[in-house]
Amino acid sequence: MTSTSTTTATDTRAGNAATVRRRLGEFALVRAGAPILLVLLGLFVSGNAYLVQIATEGLIAYILAASFNVIYGYAGGFNMAHVITYGLGAFTSVYLETHTSLGFWASLAIAVVGTAALSVLVAIPSRRLGEIFLAIQTLAFGLAVSEILVNWQDFSGGTTGLYFIPSPTFFGTTLFGGEASYFWLVAVFAWLVFELMTRIHRSAMRRKFTALRESPRILAAVGLSASGTRLVAFAIAGGLAGLAGALFAHFQLVIDLDTFSFGRLIALLLAVILGGAGYFWGPLFGVVALLVMDELSLATSAAHDLIYGLGILVLVIGTRGGIAGGVQALLSLIKGGRARRSGHPAAAATAADDAGPAVASADDPTRTSADEPVDLEAAAEHAGSAVELVRRRTTSHTLGFDAVTVRFGGNTAVDGASATVSTGEVVGLIGPNGAGKTTLLNTATGDTPMASGQVRFDDVVLGALRQYEVVNLGIGRTFQSPKVIPDLSVVENVMLGGDGRATAGTVRQTLFLPRARGDDRRSREKAMELLSDLSIGHLADRPAGAQTYGVLRMIEIARNLMLDPAFLLFDEPGAGLTELEREEVAQIVRGLSGRGLGVLLVDHNLPLITAACDRIYVLEAGRVIAAGPPAEVFAQENVISAYLGAAR
Numbered sequence: 001m002t003s004t005s006t007t008t009a010t011d012t013r014a015g016n017a018a019t020v021r022r023r024l025g026e027f028a029l030v031r032a033g034a035p036i037l038l039v040l041l042g043l044f045v046s047g048n049a050y051l052v053q054i055a056t057e058g059l060i061a062y063i064l065a066a067s068f069n070v071i072y073g074y075a076g077g078f079n080m081a082h083v084i085t086y087g088l089g090a091f092t093s094v095y096l097e098t099h100t101s102l103g104f105w106a107s108l109a110i111a112v113v114g115t116a117a118l119s120v121l122v123a124i125p126s127r128r129l130g131e132i133f134l135a136i137q138t139l140a141f142g143l144a145v146s147e148i149l150v151n152w153q154d155f156s157g158g159t160t161g162l163y164f165i166p167s168p169t170f171f172g173t174t175l176f177g178g179e180a181s182y183f184w185l186v187a188v189f190a191w192l193v194f195e196l197m198t199r200i201h202r203s204a205m206r207r208k209f210t211a212l213r214e215s216p217r218i219l220a221a222v223g224l225s226a227s228g229t230r231l232v233a234f235a236i237a238g239g240l241a242g243l244a245g246a247l248f249a250h251f252q253l254v255i256d257l258d259t260f261s262f263g264r265l266i267a268l269l270l271a272v273i274l275g276g277a278g279y280f281w282g283p284l285f286g287v288v289a290l291l292v293m294d295e296l297s298l299a300t301s302a303a304h305d306l307i308y309g310l311g312i313l314v315l316v317i318g319t320r321g322g323i324a325g326g327v328q329a330l331l332s333l334i335k336g337g338r339a340r341r342s343g344h345p346a347a348a349a350t351a352a353d354d355a356g357p358a359v360a361s362a363d364d365p366t367r368t369s370a371d372e373p374v375d376l377e378a379a380a381e382h383a384g385s386a387v388e389l390v391r392r393r394t395t396s397h398t399l400g401f402d403a404v405t406v407r408f409g410g411n412t413a414v415d416g417a418s419a420t421v422s423t424g425e426v427v428g429l430i431g432p433n434g435a436g437k438t439t440l441l442n443t444a445t446g447d448t449p450m451a452s453g454q455v456r457f458d459d460v461v462l463g464a465l466r467q468y469e470v471v472n473l474g475i476g477r478t479f480q481s482p483k484v485i486p487d488l489s490v491v492e493n494v495m496l497g498g499d500g501r502a503t504a505g506t507v508r509q510t511l512f513l514p515r516a517r518g519d520d521r522r523s524r525e526k527a528m529e530l531l532s533d534l535s536i537g538h539l540a541d542r543p544a545g546a547q548t549y550g551v552l553r554m555i556e557i558a559r560n561l562m563l564d565p566a567f568l569l570f571d572e573p574g575a576g577l578t579e580l581e582r583e584e585v586a587q588i589v590r591g592l593s594g595r596g597l598g599v600l601l602v603d604h605n606l607p608l609i610t611a612a613c614d615r616i617y618v619l620e621a622g623r624v625i626a627a628g629p630p631a632e633v634f635a636q637e638n639v640i641s642a643y644l645g646a647a648r
């Protein structure tokens with residue numbers, strides 16, 4: 001009795017807290033507290049010129065580190081020219097102010113827009129290349145711009161730099177760099193940047209940036225352009241770096257090229273990595289840590305490098321994910337301890353999740369790290385209802401593979417294979433290992449180029465389209481090994497499927513304006529419904545990287561259902577699943593064809609194929625050797641000898 005009432009009271013408290021959190025929104029307290037803390041900081045330092053100096057410098061460094069965290073921490077792009085972009089912001093704002101009639105504010109705005117645009121231009125040539133090419137290309141750009149700046153005396157002051165930088169005025173008050181008045185100006189911008197970061201963190205942008213960093217292939221698979229997403233990250237990061245540069249120039253009052261050297265890039269990288277790359281709090285923690293270390297090493301100048309080096313070593317080795325990662329792990333430990341003491345299972349599970357990805361139990365595939373079983377029987381029963389959230393297709397379409405040939409060097413993986421899938425039917429694709437099934441499927445989604453032949457969606461030839469355009473035409477797919485973003489939660493992974501259908505544009509999403517918030521709310525609701533129907537709703541807020549194979553498959557399926565596709569191509573959805581989970585997949589597949597979708601199902605599991613498919617194609621050595629209803633095909637001699645003999 002006592003334990004029941006304790007649990008009920010805890011439940012009620014947890015429920016109330018969750019309701020308050022939902023009403024206030026994520027980061028609500030932090031967002032409200034940030035300006036108050038900045039004002040308190042300003043009041044605290046304003047009597048002391050040295051502290052004003054350090055605080056102003058720290059806030060500018062925060063803006064710069066936050067900008068680098070967007071491109072490197074969130075989006076995973078290593079922009080070697082980031083510090084040069086920072087320098088360009090500084091030189092551009094001063095140049096415009098001193099060589100034109102534009103004042104500080106207009107020059108600042110142009111510097112921000114200009115550095116954002118330039119960053120996009122730098123990223124365009126490498127937008128489809130890997131990270132290493134991006135780093136090399138941005139390094140080359142950085143070196144070239146440095147060379148131009150050295151020679152463009154008028155703009156940069158050459159090797160001697162720029163002096164007599166005018167101070168901005170605000171309603172008649174001069175904001176002199178290094179004085180308290182200038183601190184307040186920088187504090188306002190730092191607050192705005194902090195607010196922007198809270199918005200990016202809550203919006204679809206963070207999901208997209210994380211997907212870009214972890215698996216650009218998933219972005220394409222949900223109808224989003226990886227290269228477009230990378231350009232957005234460059235634009236935001238470049239504009240903020242330009243802002244930091246312009247503020248720095250008017251703070252320092254003297255700037256030269258050395259200030260924006262590659263050495264500075266290393267300090268920037270250190271700040272972000274120390275703080276925790278990709279973590280919301282990372283840039284702030286990193287800047288504070290570096291400032292503290294600088295102060296300590298100044299106090300004992302003889303041991304400057306030693307203290308600096310040791311501090312960095314301890315932080316990088318000691319805490320995974322930098323300081324922010326360490327703090328998060330510590331908080332989870334404390335929360336976990338409290339939850340265990342209170343004996344409340346839900347709280348304990350949440351705390352376990354916060355600790356980061358855990359390993360799924362190998363002994364029992366139905367158990368997650370939080371040790372909460374997935375009710376597979378219920379899942380199999382309810383799976384069919386998940387597809388009811390998918391838009392019913394009333395128009396008919398055909399997906400046609402016409403004499404498709406794919407070669408990998410001298411190996412012909414697919415050899416003139418033709419097949420069709422119409423909406424409303426489930427078509428199986430079977431064959432022995434290496435027969436070319438996955439390769440044929442990949443030709444439809446643009447994952448593998450063809451030597452000859454074509455794939456059509458009605459009359460539209462898919463080879464002419466980009467991968468994400470194929471998805472937007474109405475073709476979804478799953479992968480042979482399920483692809484999810486481990487750093488995002490289960491529900492966020494599913495929501496990615498809806499992000500390609502967002503009504504809010506890039507600016508609205510970045511600023512998380514009402515339309516973007518509406519998209520997000522609808523997307524979350526649908527994702528939650530799908531997860532509940534698939535009986536994994538209780539895992540929604542857990543990290544996807546900690547889930548079992550069966551759950552990963554369901555996440556992938558739910559993400560595809562968010563797309564409302566006309567065709568869904570499943571690549572071995574039954575692999576690694578239990579019998580009940582396969583039953584669930586079969587229900588989903590049949591349910592989808594009932595909603596008017598066309599399904600192409602690649603699998604080795606013959607009971608699944610027989611239960612789910614209207615027609616099948618058999619591939620052997622890249623060629624179609626049989627086609628028709630399963631019962632007829634399985635009776636054919638050539639199929640028995642080519643495939644079934646091997647499978648039995």
Ligand SMILES: Nc1ncnc2c1ncn2[C@@H]1O[C@H](COP(=O)(O)OP(=O)(O)OP(=O)(O)O)[C@@H](O)[C@H]1O
Pocket residue numbers: 408411412413431432433434435436437438439440
């Ligand atoms: N990226 C690649 N590079 C080189 N060869 C490849 C590549 N992908 C597939 N192949 C080869 O193409 C052939 C067909 O492979 P594919 O994966 O399409 O067969 P599959 O029928 O799907 O096999 P499985 O059932 O084992 O998944 C195999 O010989 C394979 O080694």
